[in-house]
Amino acid sequence: MSQLVTANVATNLYWLGRNLKRANQTLHKILKAYDLIIDVDRDAGVKLYKTFDIELKYDSAVDFLRQAILGEHRSNILEITANARESAIISRHRIDSEAFGEIIELHALFDSITKTDIEIDYKLIDKAHSLISEIWGAFAKREHTNKSDLFITMGRLVEEADFRLRFDKDETITATVIQEIDAIVQVLNEDSEPVKQTQSQSSDEDDLITVVNTKINQVIVE
Amino acid sequence: MLEKNTELHAKFWEIFNKQDRQKIDEFQTYMDKFAVNFNLYKDGNFIEQSLPFDVVPRIISTEEFAKIDKGLQQRVKALNLFLEDLYTDAKIVKDGIIPETFVKEAGGYLKEFVGFSPSQKIRAHINGIDLVKDSADDEWVILEDNLRVPSGASYPLSIRDTYRKIYPDFFENLKIDPIKDYPSMIAESMEYVNTGGIDVVLTPGRFNSAYYEHSYLAEKSGAHLVRPHELKVVDKKVYFKNYNGKLIRVGSIYRRTDDEFLDPKFFNPDSLIGVPGLVEAYLAGNVALMNAIGNGVADDKGIYYFVPKMIEYYLGEKPILKNAPTYLPYFEEDRKYIFDNMEKLVIKDVAEAGGYGVLFGHEMTALQIEDLKTIVKANPRRFIAQELIEFYDEKCYLNKELQNRKADFRAYVVAAEDIKVWQCGLTRYALEEGNYLVNSSQGGGFKDTWVMEL
Numbered sequence: 203m204s205q206l207v208t209a210n211v212a213t214n215l216y217w218l219g220r221n222l223k224r225a226n227q228t229l230h231k232i233l234k235a236y237d238l239i240i241d242v243d244r245d246a247g248v249k250l251y252k253t254f255d256i257e258l259k260y261d262s263a264v265d266f267l268r269q270a271i272l273g274e275h276r277s278n279i280l281e282i283t284a285n286a287r288e289s290a291i292i293s294r295h296r297i298d299s300e301a302f303g304e305i306i307e308l309h310a311l312f313d314s315i316t317k318t319d320i321e322i323d324y325k326l327i328d329k330a331h332s333l334i335s336e337i338w339g340a341f342a343k344r345e346h347t348n349k350s351d352l353f354i355t356m357g358r359l360v361e362e363a364d365f366r367l368r369f370d371k372d373e374t375i376t377a378t379v380i381q382e383i384d385a386i387v388q389v390l391n392e393d394s395e396p397v398k399q400t401q402s403q404s405s406d407e408d409d410l411i412t413v414v415n416t417k418i419n420q421v422i423v424e
Numbered sequence: 425m426l427e428k429n430t431e432l433h434a435k436f437w438e439i440f441n442k443q444d445r446q447k448i449d450e451f452q453t454y455m456d457k458f459a460v461n462f463n464l465y466k467d468g469n470f471i472e473q474s475l476p477f478d479v480v481p482r483i484i485s486t487e488e489f490a491k492i493d494k495g496l497q498q499r500v501k502a503l504n505l506f507l508e509d510l511y512t513d514a515k516i517v518k519d520g521i522i523p524e525t526f527v528k529e530a531g532g533y534l535k536e537f538v539g540f541s542p543s544q545k546i547r548a549h550i551n552g553i554d555l556v557k558d559s560a561d562d563e564w565v566i567l568e569d570n571l572r573v574p575s576g577a578s579y580p581l582s583i584r585d586t587y588r589k590i591y592p593d594f595f596e597n598l599k600i601d602p603i604k605d606y607p608s609m610i611a612e613s614m615e616y617v618n619t620g621g622i623d624v625v626l627t628p629g630r631f632n633s634a635y636y637e638h639s640y641l642a643e644k645s646g647a648h649l650v651r652p653h654e655l656k657v658v659d660k661k662v663y664f665k666n667y668n669g670k671l672i673r674v675g676s677i678y679r680r681t682d683d684e685f686l687d688p689k690f691f692n693p694d695s696l697i698g699v700p701g702l703v704e705a706y707l708a709g710n711v712a713l714m715n716a717i718g719n720g721v722a723d724d725k726g727i728y729y730f731v732p733k734m735i736e737y738y739l740g741e742k743p744i745l746k747n748a749p750t751y752l753p754y755f756e757e758d759r760k761y762i763f764d765n766m767e768k769l770v771i772k773d774v775a776e777a778g779g780y781g782v783l784f785g786h787e788m789t790a791l792q793i794e795d796l797k798t799i800v801k802a803n804p805r806r807f808i809a810q811e812l813i814e815f816y817d818e819k820c821y822l823n824k825e826l827q828n829r830k831a832d833f834r835a836y837v838v839a840a841e842d843i844k845v846w847q848c849g850l851t852r853y854a855l856e857e858g859n860y861l862v863n864s865s866q867g868g869g870f871k872d873t874w875v876m877e878l
Contacts, residue, residue, distance in 0.1 A: 205666075206622065206648055206672060207667045208649075208650060208654045208664075208667060209654070209665065209666075209667045210651065211649075291459060291635075291639075294459075294639050295639045295640075295649050296643075299458070302458065302459075303458050306457050306458065306459050310456070310457075390667075390668070391668060421667070421668070423667065423668055
């Protein structure tokens with residue numbers, strides 16, 4: 203009976219996968235931009251956040267880290283990890299307990315800097331990266347993957363596809379990611395129609411996102 | 425006053441004194457990491473709060489626990505028989521053991537359920553019985569029966585799990601009873617009463633004070649955690665709504681919602697945490713509810729007075745565990761005693777719980793006592809009075825030093841084909857030294873309970 207998952211839990215597992223991947227990829231980009239801001243390109247952070255349709259202002263490399271992590275915008279890392287934490291609490295009976303603990307710790311890591319005078323630096327981001335790797339590792343170690351794990355994987359892949367499209371990554375790999383999403387959708391909803399090859403290879407970002415979203419909406423019925 | 429140290433305590437302290445005290449901080453880290461908390465609303469804000477805990481366990485010998493075990497089995501057996509009798513033949517009332525008006529005035533008595541008998545005739549499946557150990561005669565005394573939705577079992581399970589990771593020495597070197605079977609006891613009970621379908625744990629939702637526990641017990645017992653609107657009643661049958669819209673039949677529901685909010689069609693129409701039509705399905709015998717609707721009558725503080733009589737009436741046995749000496753102002757003789765001795769008694773409002781509505785005569789002024797007498801006289805059914813029990817303190821390691829705190833013990837008793845007592849329980853200690861109120865809602869903490877043998 204492990205295939206039984208309520209729509210609410212399924213949605214939260216999906217968003218858990220998305221928010222973890224979002225935190226993972228955004229942190230990676232933040233660290234790269236931070237390095238450039240120091241002495242190569244002072245506007246590297248501005249350019250990065252333009253990709254997210256956010257106008258970010260900072261006056262130093264360290265301030266960039268603070269704005270990226272705690273700034274008042276929808277892509278701040280504190281909020282992304284808070285959302286992941288909330289999804290994990292709602293769906294904790296369906297996720298690996300070690301992974302659950304690491305998710306709580308990940309959010310606590312960023313939350314702690316709002317309550318203390320800890321300086322935000324690269325070590326904090328490195329620590330967050332390690333925690334996220336441990337979370338993925340904990341998810342992967344499950345001996346018998348069941349359907350509830352697939353919602354997390356689907357969220358992770360959708361977020362990856364979204365990132366790839368935003369940053370103009372290799373289209374053939376993006377198409378492969380979308381095919382993987384398609385395969386999961388097939389398992390979760392036997393009545394689903396696969397994405398057509400031409401659609402999955404389309405370079406039109408909006409087209410692809412629409413197709414993916416339509417499929418996901420077919421999987422979870424509220 | 426502390427309980428006399430035994431050889432078991434000595435063994436514990438011998439190991440404890442060799443442990444790295446710094447590692448105690450790891451308990452908090454671990455509990456925070458795994459969100460072992462309870463939720464509350466304060467000034468309109470939702471707050472997640474860690475429950476205070478202590479690392480020094482309460483130690484009970486196997487022999488001593490065997491008596492508690494036997495006494496609790498007897499008590500829960502009698503309480504189940506009482507509930508089944510009360511809602512069907514009501515022989516105990518007809519035979520004059522309990523006054524009819526006394527039962528019918530109990531807040532938890534639901535006359536709409538008279539004549540209905542639930543699956544396997546079990547009504548009190550998961551029970552939390554509160555006890556204290558009286559320092560006057562070194563005996564365990566029952567203070568309260570919680571037969572509706574007793575909570576708290578997940579906390580000792582969590583702290584035990586943490587203990588084993590941080591201080592394995594105790595478990596390698598001492599003979600401590602394992603406790604991991606509690607979720608399987610619940611699963612066994614759910615299966616026993618299941619009317620055909622899956623088992624679910626019904627939670628009011630993420631913002632309930634005990635959501636952590638609901639989620640924990642669902643995961644460990646193998647039941648599915650659901651919120652009210654994730655269940656649907658069709659043709660007097662209850663279904664689980666799967667993510668894909670398919671409906672799966674439900675056979676038993678471990679509900680963590682009070683009766684009055686369970687079904688807006690039957691009880692409170694404003695309830696947002698109920699399942700419309702659930703009571704109809706239940707009365708049709710199509711789903712089992714754990715615990716049964718209407719159990720509130722048996723954990724009414726006034727009915728508690730009659731439990732020893734129930735044991736004798738239904739089982740023909742003497743109670744193994746005794747009640748605290750209790751008086752009912754409802755009876756004239758008792759009322760006179762209460763009024764003559766109010767300054768040394770504890771007065772409890774039967775409608776209150778969680779340590780609220782408890783008044784200690786020795787802490788009241790003469791004027792307050794007179795006021796209370798007037799209130800009691802006006803509504804004697806609403807109150808009970810008990811002799812103040814000087815129950816033992818437990819040693820607690822708080823703020824890096826050993827301190828004494830009064831502590832009670834909630835035992836968990838689960839009914840399936842047999843009645844089983846969990847070899848652990850929730851030991852709750854008071855916030856301040858000398859305080860008798862141990863409830864978490866009064867700021868109290870909890871500690872593990874080790875049933876041990878030499």
